[in-house]
Amino acid sequence: MISVFEGGAYLVNGTEIIQDGPQALSAVKAKTGLDTTKDMARQETIAYNILKEHNTSDNMEKLKIKFDKLTSHDITFVGIIQTARASGLERFPVPYVLTNCHNSLCAVGGTINEDDHMFGLSCAKKYGGVYVPPHQAVIHQYAREMLSGSGKMILGSDSHTRYGALGTMAMGEGGPELVKQLLNQTYDINMPGVVGVYLTGEPVKGVGPQDVALAIIGEVFDSGYVKNKVMEFVGPGVSGLSADFRIGIDVMTTETTCLSSIWRTDEEIREYYDIHGRVEEYKELNPGAAAYYDGMITIDLSAIRPMIAMPFHPSNTYTIEELNANLTDILDDVEKKAAVSLDGAVDFTLKNKVKNGKLLVDQGIIAGCAGGGFENICAAADIMKGSYIGSDGFTLSVYPASMPVYMELIKNGCAACLLETGAVMKTAFCGPCFGAGDTPANNAFSIRHSTRNFPNREGSKLQNGQISSVALMDARSIAATAANKGVLTAATEFEGSIQKYQYHFDSKIYENRVFDAKGQADSSVEIQFGPNIKDWPAMTELPENLVLRVVSEIHDPVTTTDELIPSGETSSYRSNPLGLAEFTLSRKDPAYVGLAKDIQTAQKAVMEGKCPLEAKPELKDVMKVIEEAFPGVGKGNVGFGSTIFAVKPGDGSAREQAASCQKVLGGWANIANEYATKRYRSNLINWGMLPFLIEKGELPFKNKDYLFFPGIRKAVAEKADEIEAYQVGETGLKKFSVRLGELTEEERQIILKGCLINYNRV
Structure with missing residues (x-):
């Protein structure tokens, strides 16, 4: 079904893979006649050439993208x-x-x-x-x-x-x-690695794009095979997929932690642009005759079967057939993983959903950028035609991804077909993806063609003793389950036909409603502010020395941005930095906000020209220990704040608030064994927070300890590889070290200035 190469590979003429090795270049030359090198072949990927066209620097290893x-x-x-x-x-x-x-x-x-x-x-x-x-x-x-x-x-x-x-x-x-x-x-990154995703075969009836995507995520997430790399989809199997099918796979590549994605294009994509009245935007894209990839994933699409990602991560994948055949064992494993994700805060089980050997589902959702596409909803309508979801607890909601898609579903009858089954059609809205719509009942189990199934992302509140859970599936199998009145069913069991519907895009919908300034600014317009829209609070430069208190210690294998700052109802406060900050880590560590504010009082005193030790008397003993070893540290050259430790923080959303909320509460750093995504690390840096790395193993500190970083400003400015740090104990200082990892010169200056706003302020 899916194979992952241990090393790199050459793609020859778009159709043949030659694994990297001593004889690889000779084999490439024999096939193509090209006397190439690995470096030359790296420049033949689609990704390399797009990045080259958008790079404003003269160095393709250090990109500055516009x-x-x-x-x-x-x-x-x-x-x-x-x-x-x-x-x-x-x-x-x-x-x-x-x-x-x-x-x-x-x-x-x-x-x-x-x-x-x-x-x-x-x-x-x-x-x-x-x-x-x-x-x-x-x-x-x-x-x-x-x-x-x-x-x-x-x-x-x-x-x-x-x-x-x-x-x-x-x-x-x-x-x-x-x-x-x-x-x-500019967007400054090192030239990313490019991993080829070589597709062959065609999907069988009942298999949709989410099935392919989940199979890929389950294969590569844990190993980090594509982390911060570009996934480039190539091979003859691409041509057998519709544009909508490709889009459905592509949008889920985010869950692999890759940096970006690109596909070869063909007449199918040209037709997509033509349908949308933008055929001039189409260009055929293909890798060169001999392109080198830093990794290679091969996928036989015909071998993919309907998939399910069980709670609480998109990588927790099984085939639906496998789950149904091994319910007890798999549900046992889900419970064990849930105990880690939920910190044992509530009792969680799905075993009570098993009736007569079948897994019963409480809710189905087809929505958003992943599930709300035209073909997904049409296929769901065909599978459900003539069926009814029944009058018990099971519900089904369908959210077309845009009003033009909705309009076409009305015109071709698919919307009416779904409504007749008892499903509910709703307008374009991302709410079910992040907990702002269709939150299930407590202990309910929802299957969704959406993007994520992190703990509480569906809207339940762990801090209130609530827990419901989400499994990710394709719209087709969700429809088959709905037609079976909530009994988990793979769409490959559907014996009817799934039609191919022609899509017609109605541009008038946008023409009549969307405001487009056509790039023309009007400086006379007054910005309309609401009372919740607040400016960012003042932030100071990085001080010469730092005293930080550890205010949260998280040992989960991965910490998501949803856990750092909850989604759902808190989203309404994202225009209010201080208001939103009150929710920081509320699901994972409710004590965090109080502890962060407590040590922040010392830094506020510094900013107001007052004595931090009077504002926070506990610091008198801390500073006494520090001053014995570092007599020059004291008034005017030390800052105070908080830090958290997490094993691997930042999986999931791009939301900057996972970092900025820590910053406005006085956070100066994160300490981690690694960062789950480039996005989260970049957010820390842009908010002036130090993205410290520490080796795996027993920590030299614990929650609520004070840490001292002497000469931190100098260390950042002088590009120190190792940062000297101390745990402050009652009897003295215990030394350890952290690293910052690679920083661009701009990132270094942003940290020194205290945040991007300070860096750019005129």
Whole structure:
């Protein structure tokens, strides 16, 4: 089904793989006649050439990328624009699209969601952007329909910014990276590795894109095989997939922790652009005759079977057939993993969902950038035709990804077919993906064609004793389960036909509702602020020395951004940095906020010219121990704050607030064995937080300990490989060391200045 090469490989003429080795280049020459080298062949990937076209430096190992377009949604664009405004923004230098698909229900916090929307509309007018009103499209569907272009690059402030199937290399990052683009700065990365994904065969009936995606994620996530690399989809199997099918696989590549994705393009993609009235954006993309990949994944699409990602991670995958055949063993394993994810805070089991040897499901959802595509919903309608979900507890909600998709489902009858079954059709909204819509009942089990199934991401609140859970599946098997009144069923068991429907895009829907300034800024427009929209608080430069208190210690194998700052109802407060910060780590460590604020009082005293030891008397004994070993440390040259330890923080969302909330509560650093994604590490840096690394093993400190970092400013400025640190004990200092990892010169200066706002402030 799926094979992963141990090393690199050459792709010859797009159809033959030659594994790297002593005789590889000779074999390449025999097949192609080319006298190439590995370095030359690396330059023949699609990814390399797109990156080269967008690199503004003269060094292809140290990239400085400028993107063609930017996109954000309504829980990120307020903070981004506020940050850019504080740095002197006058106009959007590239097309910037502000969609409204996350806080579009306006159900929490009174007016604050719609206030954010009106802020976005007024900013689109003032700075020359594009504003997509609520319920028109989810961010990524609009980008596919209206922004993508073969060979182009798009940066979005959402982790699932993936348009590779359309020939667009897209990346999801935290807001500060978009701020840099708005200020005509660059996205600075080392040249990423490129991993080939070689597809053969065709999917069997009943297998959909989510099945292929989950099979890939389950294969590569734990090993980090594609972490921070570009996945390049090639091979003859690509041609057998529709554009929608490719898109459905592509959007889920985020869950592998890859940096980006790109696919070879063909007539199928040209037709997609033609349908959307943008055929001029199409360009055929293929790797060269001899292209070298740093890794290779081969996939026989015909061997893929309906998949399920059990709680609480997209990589916790099984075939549905395997799960149904081994229910007891697999549910035992899920419970063991849940005990780690949930810290034993609540009792969790799915064994009570087993009735007469069958697993019963409480809810089905087909939604968002992954599930809400035209073909997915049409296939679900065909599978459910003539069936009824029944009048018991099982429910099914379907969210088309855009109003044009919804319109076509109405015209071709698929919407009516689904409504007749008892399903509910809803407008374009990302809520089910992050806990702002269709939250299941306590102890309920939901199957979803959406992007993630982290703990509590579906909206339940662990701190209130609530727990429900989500498994990820393809729309086809969700429909088969719904037709079976909630009994978990693979779509390959469906004996009827699944038709191929022709899609017709109605551009008038957007023409009539979307505001497009066509790049023309109007400085006379007054920005519309709501009372919840607040400026970022003042932040100081990195001091000469740091005293940090450890205020949370997390030993889970992976810590998600959902655990660092919850999604769901907290999203309404993302325009209010201090208000949102009150929710930081609330699901994982409710004591965090109080402890962070407690030590922050000392730094606030420093900023006000007062004595930090009077504000926080406990520090008198701490400073006494430090001053005995470092007599020069004291008034005017030391800062105070907090840090957390986590084994591998930052899996999942691009949300910058996972870092900024720590910062506004006085956080100066994270200490980790590794960072789950580049996105999270970049967010720490852009908010002036030190992304410390420490070797795996027993920690030289524990929660609530004080740590001392002498000469930290000098160490950062002088590019020290090892950072000297001390655990402050009652009887003295215990030395240990941490590393910062590679930093660009700009990143170093951002940390020294205290945050990106300070770095750019005019």
